[in-house]
Amino acid sequence: MTKTMSNDPCSCILGIDGGGTRTTAWLADARGHVLARSVSGPSNPVKVGFEAAERELLLAARRAARKAKLVDQPLNAVCVGLAGVDRPVVHQRLSRWLRRTIPARAHVLTTDAAIALQAAIGDGPGIMVISGTGSIGYGRDAQDRALRSGGWGSLFDDAGSGYDIGRKAIVAALHAYDGRGPSTRLGSEICRALRLKDITWIVLKPLAPHQIAALLPLVLEAARHRDSVARRLLDEAGRDLAELALALIRRFHWQKRRVPVVLAGGVFQASQRVRLSFEGHVKERAPMAAFTLLRRPAVEGALLLARKLAEP
Secondary structure (H helix, E strand, O other): OOOOOOOOOOOOEEEEEEOOOOEEEEEEOOOOOEEEEEEEOOOOHHHHOHHHHHHHHHHHHHHHHHHOOOOOOOEEEEEEEEOOOOOHHHHHHHHHHHHHHOOEEEEEEEOHHHHHHHHHHOOOOEEEEEEOOOEEEEEEOOOOOEEEEOOOOOOOOOOOOHHHHHHHHHHHHHHHHOOOOOOOOHHHHHHHHHOOOOHHHHHHOOOOHHHHHOOHHHHHHHHHOOOHHHHHHHHHHHHHHHHHHHHHHHHHOOOOOOOEEEEEOHHHHHOHHHHHHHHHHHHHHOOOOEEEEOOOOHHHHHHHHHHHHHOO
């Protein structure tokens, strides 16, 4: 895909899901049949910066185009669902970049939560809570009004995310080391994974949010070995993620309505304990909530929205 493409768009559509860990692109024909899939690195602009996000988005798009042998053809429609893009300044810059760099008849830039909800329930009302490297809640009502909750980045938020769990695991290990907290196997597990002499060496190791989030499997393993600290961290993550959903339920006035609540992201996929904690806390204040674990890739939602754009 280059700026030197011809001016006549083909009938193909492109959907991209950009997150804090990876970027996934699917290129499909007009009927939605996938012709090519590709993956590149993280593209959340809030976490990796604009230049890195743009580089990974373009890399994923180009890889898919090469696989489908459409390198020099503009597309019919492109939908990008991108973490962090609901901030106006971020959306404006990346929208301009998207239209300039990936030629197509129509473009839409929305959040990763929006495409995940589209993949899960289509056009209907509902709530999506994502917990991956970061976390966010997103809801849409029958009038297509959209609201968000959380997702303000690793420095100030991302409660219940893989990053949050990993960071708290490090804190718990440090507290155990100096006697401020209960004993836990997390310290030794983190040291083994990161090749540290002892847990205090971690303060000298520059870790990006996605590297801290990658400590989640250690917490899950410790919890399976009945480590009380690890289990508490997972229970707290479920509670914190439930608050994202409950904030949206209150704002939509859905406390006494049956509302679909979709759970997505690597944390929910990996941990039944987090899911059960989440569902229990939501049910306390929204007893009619109906929970679904997203089984379809969020990028499918991007393709669905791209197909709607492509309709005459």
